[in-house]
Amino acid sequence: MKRSQMTGRFIRNFAKSKIALVGLLLLVMIIIAAVFAPWLAPQNPYDLMQLDIMDSRMPPGSVSESSGMTYILGTDEQGRDMYSAILYGLRISVIVGVSSTVLALLIGMTVGLIAGYFGGRLETVIMRIADIQLSFPSILTAMILLALFGQGTGKIIIALVASQWAYYARTTRSAALVEHKKEYIEAARLLGLSTPRILMRHLLPNCLPPLIIVAALQVAAAISLEATLSFLGLGLPVTEPSLGLLISNGFQYLYSGRYWISLFPGIALLLTIIAINLVADQLRDVLNPRLQRQ
Template identity: 75%
Template sequence: MHDNDAPLRRFARHFFSSRIATTGFVLLLVIMLAALFAPWLSPQNPYDLAHLDVMDSRLPPGQTSVDGQLTFLLGTDEQGRDMLSAILYGIRISVMVGVASTAIALAIGLTLGLLAGYAGGRTESLIMRVADIQLSFPPILIALILLALTGQGVGKIIIALVAVQWAYYARTARSAALVERKKEYIDAAIVLGLSPARIMLRHLLPNCLPPLIVIAALQVASAISLEATLSFLGLGLPVTEPSLGLLIANGFQYLMSGKYWISFFPGIALLLTVVAINLVADQLRDVLNPRLQLQ
């Protein structure tokens, strides 16, 4: 029992040795819990028309609703929605899109990268040339083209983000697999008659995962930012499935009139989410460094 717990304790000791990383982890945990429990934490369901009153439109932070039953701590938008509630729901959608697209892209890229690194030859050339072509274009351009062809929606933007991300994992997994492929334990597994699938899953995969975990953590933040950009441009999520980017876009036209809170607070929420994920990912990069594991 103690031997099995030792790696976990060592990981936790290294990870929480940094105050910045600990702060990022706590902030990220709060954000994730807020996203998970948004329906229960929100003072109002901001997308239920029965809960909205046009007379509450564009109220500044701290104002009370016309019926006196609700205080809008962060103000309201042009439709009378409570900004705090809208942000909690927006975080939920943004985080879901970022995590889902990253997980799917990781699975696809890891599979193709391991296959390319182990098989070599034409298989490797084909997979890597496709990855090179994909990486030669700006990610936002690929996403814009795909969304212009397919339209808006959570599922469609996840597909667009997967198309943008998978090549990063494929190249990293292929590089790690090439290093491991030359080692003696892989030759021994081949001599013993193990199938290629078993060798890749039981031997190559565990040794290729650490760098991919770090990239995945960083790509979650990147996916959230890209989705916010696309939604801000009107090509991401529809108004019925709001994200932080869409909330920022809704208030952009009111910035010059002094109604800053409609865009400002969703922007702060987006910034804190991306910063927290990057702080955790940066510490993961150090903790998963093989040289640190030997200490």
């Protein structure tokens, strides 16, 4: 089947689910908002020169007396426009989620391919290390590493990669075990192709469908985990706030009726995770041959 035909078939199968299309549309809007946050936000919420403490904790729809700016989602305790803060926080959350997933995928995929293709003691050692890592909850692994490394975007990405790579290693190894004894791999060996070429050009493409599904789900898991860590004060510093930190900042004001400081970042986080999971769920149905209809 030609690549164009495969692409068309993939699009048709994906478009069968209206819910997935809604999730995809929402996800595209979220990505656009995250990428173009500096241009879409009416205020840079982390530029102290643009903040006015007199605008602190203003409810949604309030108008600033000093600047005349309308705060459609209200302000937080520092006078930051919540709409602008959510756009910037969403940007950091997406960067952390996608970056950690891509790095974990590359590491786990490489390790899993090697383990599944070569087998033997090497496979045993790699899989036992992965089993040990998977025996600990992801949040516990990340918390331990952040306690050692400290706060920061790069550090939390490293912590998330360390807590996620084993999922991809196991998935890749399982797929490689199924594929590496098939005729096309044997033919490639008989033709004298190098091991790296066999792994990357022949074995890896047939292991990608389950990896894509796992990666799509893990992006949502990474964003959720980062938000949890930041909410607990272990993730990002106040100078690099994500959605989790924005929720944490407003948590203490919930009982005083200033709900908007936590509510709107929470809704943004919830919609992001829902959109990713809707798309990932449909990808699972489309990429799983047993669920496809001819």
